[in-house]
Amino acid sequence: MSPRLNWQRQGGDWPNRAYSRFVDAGGVRWHVQVAGEGPPILLLHGTGAATHSWRGILPLLAREYTVIAPDLPGHGFTDAPATRLGFTLPGMAALTGDLLAALDISPTLIVGHSAGAAIASRMALDGYAAPTRLISLNGALLPLPGMPVPLFLAVGRLMVATPLLPRLVARRALDGRMVAKLMDSTGSVIDAEGQALYQRLVSNPAHVRDVLSMMAHWDLRALQRDLPRLAVPLVLIATGNDRTVPPAESGRVSRLVPGSRLVELPGLGHLAHEERPETFARMIAESAQQPSAADSTQNLAAEPSSAAAPAAKSPPQASLGG
16 A cells, blocks of 8 residues: 655645644544634645645634644545545545544634535534534535436546556656646646645645545535535635636535525636635635624625734644654
8 A cells, every 4th residue: 555645754844834733533643734823713625635725824814713724534644534434425524523523623614625615514414513604615515417426436436446546647746747737627827836735745646546535435415415404604605717616516506505605706716715815814704703694795805905914823832743
């Protein structure tokens, strides 16, 4: 079995490393970043990413909030789940709930990007978290139209059953051109640091293997059935140039979830929060400050004020491992 990314060798320059710690929860050794003081906000990245996806947002939010950002199971520096159940949506939600219990933190707001939005919703539906609001950022919450779910899952499981495939993908990723094409397919334009970090992830066979395992066990049909009973206010942010999860998908969800709010932003791709972290940090903070019964989002697309935030607090002592 291929080794995971090693924290000592490959995490030395990881973004926001000062906030990193390793926590055992649910049979998984987690890499999680915890920063700041204030109302807790949980940030959940999407499939194939890691905590680096929040590298620009986390320190901004940490000025006023306690921010919790884990590498999901099988991603980045977090171990893979012990069983296949851990790669499913209900299993991933349960494991993330175990992490929160181990940290003794109950987030008041959960922000999920792409598949992270599905995990956030499942956590709220299944009682693993009780936030006052959820934010879906280009959320992958429903089966894509025209995509037969059983066929998709069967293809995914066939890919997982091919042991050489993760190694082949990882070897190709050593050529930065493959990662550049992958980033281009999202519709986003991210900086060189971001591309290099994605290349570090995708060139690790264990990361690729576990991402494929997650995809092979990811079935959104039950979530589609349960979303109408979501009792937590849901804000859906959709960006116009997203080539991974079309903006129309957020519209479908808004029609499915009573009382949800749809915010559309033009000109940004699937990784919009990496393209404009200041804007999205402000949007998240404004949503966190809203009373749970109402959500004022009419000004969320505006650029943030340059004088908006106080000086950042010093990072807490981190328990680092490898």
